[in-house]
Amino acid sequence: MRLDKQKLLTSIFSYFGRCSDATRLRWGRALGWLSSRLLRSRAHIVRTNLALCFPGLSEPQRQAMLDRHFRLLAQSMIDRGLIWFGSPERIQETVQITGLEHLDALLKAKRRIILLAPHFIGLDAAATRLTLFLKESATLYTPQSNADVDTIVREGRGRFNTVHLISRRDGVRGLIRQLRAGIPVYYLPDMDFGLDGAAFVPFFGIQAATLLTTAQIARNWDAAVVPIVSRLNAETGQYQVDVLPPLTDFPGDQTLEQATTRLNQLIESWVRPDPAQYYWVHRRFKTRPEGEPRPY
Structure with a gap:
């Protein structure tokens, strides 16, 4: 039964990897329309996050942002088929990238590299x-609860060159081992995992439990922090990935909390031009300072 289910999932995603751009965009529009209506608990999380972070917008404006967010999110899910099963040539045509010269220079200088990838729709x-x-x-990799899905995700994410998928159960130590060996690490800095190893720092004016890991690793292992900002054009199905220059003087003389506040401010600046591109379905503010109500 498991093999049959895995075959079915593989067939579905490989179909999305082979179909035309027009077809995958039609699927994205249909799934986007359905998901915001069927995934009510997730829509509640998105609506809450947008109300907290953009209190100056009207309710219709936030609703339009929510609708567009689910449209982009649905398209990115459909496009897992393209990035997991599509040809390298088609992926390169669909996912445009700039700034690789920054990575090339760091690799030639034998610098340790943290690829800082905030939760944008196009992060996969x-x-x-x-x-x-x-x-x-x-x-880091969070094992999927369904074994069939886990197999597809692991194989999809590791299909090109050598990709070390470090289980989140092993913690950040496994990632540091790779970093010490000179292997660039792709790190997502902006999820709420509670207060263990984290501090409350502002994000869109709201105190958010934020891991101090990026600043801590950069300081301890002299790693360059290279931001990766990605965006999806829902009309064309094209992705734009910008590899930005490494952060200067990071963390420098700042405390870990100050450096992490700087990171959150940078992420805000990357989100604001098109907020619907950010992954608002996460409960970013679930951990609250003592005495504050839980927003969700």
Whole structure:
């Protein structure tokens, strides 16, 4: 039974990897329309996040942002088929990338590299496009509860060159081992995992439990922090991935909390031009300072 289910999932995603751009865009529009209506608990999370972070917008404006967010999110899910099963040539055509010269210079200088990838809709497409450039890379991986889905995701994320998928159960130590060996690590800095190893720092004016890991690793291992900003054009199905210059003087003389506040401010600046591109379905503010009500 498991093999049959895995075959079915593989067939579905490989179909999305082979179909035309027009077809995958039609599927994205249909799934986007359905998901915002059927996934009511997730829509509640998105609506809550947008109300907290953009209180100056009207309710119709936030609703339009929510609708567009689910449209982009649905398209990115359909496009897992493209990045997991599509040809390298088609992926390169669909996922445009700039700034690889920054990585090339750091690799030649034998610098340790943290690829800082905030939760934008296109983060999976960005990761796959980077693995086409990097001979070796590593990232934390959360094992999927369904074994069939887990197999497809693991194989999809590791299909190009050498990709070390470090189970989140092993913690950040496994990622540091790869970093110490000179392997660039793809790291997502902006989820709420509680207060263990984290601090409350502002994100869109709201105190958010934020891991101090990026600043801590950069300081302890002299790692360059290279931001990866990705965007999806829902009308064309094209992704734009920008590899930005490494952060200067990071963390420098700042405390870990100050440096992490700087990171959150940078992420805000990347989100604001098109907020619907950010992954608002996460409960970013679930951990609250003592005495504050839980927003969700």
